[in-house]
Amino acid sequence: MRVACIAVVLLIAAFAIHWTMWRIRIPRRQTFVLLVIFTTTLLVGLTATAGLSIFTGYSLCGLHGFWECLQVAIFHIAWMLAYVVAYSALEERSPSMAILTQIANSKKQGRSREELEENFKGFCPIEIRVNAMIRDHMIDQLDGDYALTAKGRQWARVFSTWRTLLGFAKGG
Amino acid sequence: MKEWYPILVLAPVLGLTVYCVAQLLASRFCQWQNPYASLTIGFIVGLAVMLALSIATLGWMGTPAIDTVSFLCLNIASYLALAFGYFNFVNLTIASLRIRILEELLESGGSMPINRLLLQYNSENVITARLQRLVSGGHLLERSGHFYIRQKRFLLVARVFDGLRWFILG
Numbered sequence: 001m002r003v004a005c006i007a008v009v010l011l012i013a014a015f016a017i018h019w020t021m022w023r024i025r026i027p028r029r030q031t032f033v034l035l036v037i038f039t040t041t042l043l044v045g046l047t048a049t050a051g052l053s054i055f056t057g058y059s060l061c062g063l064h065g066f067w068e069c070l071q072v073a074i075f076h077i078a079w080m081l082a083y084v085v086a087y088s089a090l091e092e093r094s095p096s097m098a099i100l101t102q103i104a105n106s107k108k109q110g111r112s113r114e115e116l117e118e119n120f121k122g123f124c125p126i127e128i129r130v131n132a133m134i135r136d137h138m139i140d141q142l143d144g145d146y147a148l149t150a151k152g153r154q155w156a157r158v159f160s161t162w163r164t165l166l167g168f169a170k171g172g
Numbered sequence: 173m174k175e176w177y178p179i180l181v182l183a184p185v186l187g188l189t190v191y192c193v194a195q196l197l198a199s200r201f202c203q204w205q206n207p208y209a210s211l212t213i214g215f216i217v218g219l220a221v222m223l224a225l226s227i228a229t230l231g232w233m234g235t236p237a238i239d240t241v242s243f244l245c246l247n248i249a250s251y252l253a254l255a256f257g258y259f260n261f262v263n264l265t266i267a268s269l270r271i272r273i274l275e276e277l278l279e280s281g282g283s284m285p286i287n288r289l290l291l292q293y294n295s296e297n298v299i300t301a302r303l304q305r306l307v308s309g310g311h312l313l314e315r316s317g318h319f320y321i322r323q324k325r326f327l328l329v330a331r332v333f334d335g336l337r338w339f340i341l342g
Contacts, residue, residue: 004242022340071181075246078184078253085260090337096267096302097330103312103319104327110318116299126293129270138270139277147283148274156274163265163275166199168207170275171266 002060003068006049007075014041014080029135030091031084038080042073092132095125180229180243184250187222191215191255195262206309207266215255222251267305269293 018037027033046069053062063069089097102119103111130146133139138152148156163170195214204210226247230240264271273293277284303319306312306326313322321327 001238001242004246007246019340023342026341067177067181071246074181074184075250075253078250078257082253082256082260085257086333086336087340089333090340093333093337094267095269095298096306096326097333099299099302099306100311100321100327100330101334104321104330108320110315110320112318113299113303116303116319117296120295120299124290124295125269125298126273126290129273130289133270133273138274141286142283144287145283145285146273146277146289148277152274153278153282156271156278159265159271160275160278162262165196166207166210166262166265168199168265171264171268171272 003063003071006061006063007072010041010045010072010076011079013045014038017041031087034084034087035080038076042076046072092128176229176232180226180233180247183222183225183229184247184254186225187218187251188254188258190221191218191258194218211259211262215259218255219251222247269298
């Protein structure tokens with residue numbers, strides 16, 4: 001019970017810090033700052049709870065030994081990564097979700113392809129994503145060309161290799 | 173009894189490893205049209221392995237009932253989060269525009285003229301591809317040139333994300 005409580009409290013603390021910071025000002029590199037907040041909370045929390053049991057012998061609020069710390073860390077890192085993945089969908093609404101919401105809002109009338117295209121006029125999904133990738137140093141804009149950076153090339157290789165292994169066609 | 177504890181701690185990670193391997197094998201050898209079928213199989217197999225390992229080690233450790241329940245909940249929560257991460261990783265290769273752009277750039281030698289990319293992925297092409305995927309996935313129904321909601325599962329996800337966006341981003 002003790003280990004589970006510490007794990008949950010640390011996760012809630014990290015989320016509360018992130019939520020409060022976002023209420024004050026949303027940072028430019030949101031994903032990076034999210035990772036920093038969650039990782040720092042974990043490290044501080046582990047140090048504090050492990051330290052507590054080292055200095056006091058045994059504590060109901062402390063973690064005892066490497067494996068208890070690892071269990072809390074696995075839980076925390078798993079949720080941190082899951083949240084970062086979900087957060088990217090909050091930052092930019094996916095075209096599929098936008099289409100579904102529009103059709104749902106039309107109730108029983110439905111929506112024609114023309115109506116959907118009309119609503120998306122002026123919306124360039126590629127431009128939003130390219131700008132985000134330039135910001136994240138995945139691609140560069142050079143003399144009328146988009147070019148992969150070393151980081152972008154690595155990510156492209158990872159996804160391309162895994163997709164080929166799975167035998168899937170290209171997505172997007 | 174403490175010697176079993178590391179297995180309990182690592183059970184979610186082992187479950188995830190089994191999920192990845194099972195999904196990879198299912199995807200390679202079962203040739204399903206729907207890519208999500210292999211993900212579902214992998215998730216169930218990984219969950220079963222994680223639960224079996226957790227329950228067995230908790231039994232061998234002889235932990236009190238309240239600790240058994242809390243450890244089990246912790247491991248299930250960890251596995252669900254890890255599985256969600258892996259699902260999204262695979263889903264990115266299926267649905268993400270960003271990854272598609274990266275792959276197109278990689279295949280064209282690392283760079284591509286801006287106009288060619290913008291032309292290839294204008295809003296019309298993106299809407300056509302998404303409508304096709306939503307219809308074939310059973311989320312939308314096309315009748316007399318109009319699209320209607322068929323399954324509400326994905327719509328529910330969209331609504332949840334709208335709520336979260338409001339809560340977190342204001």
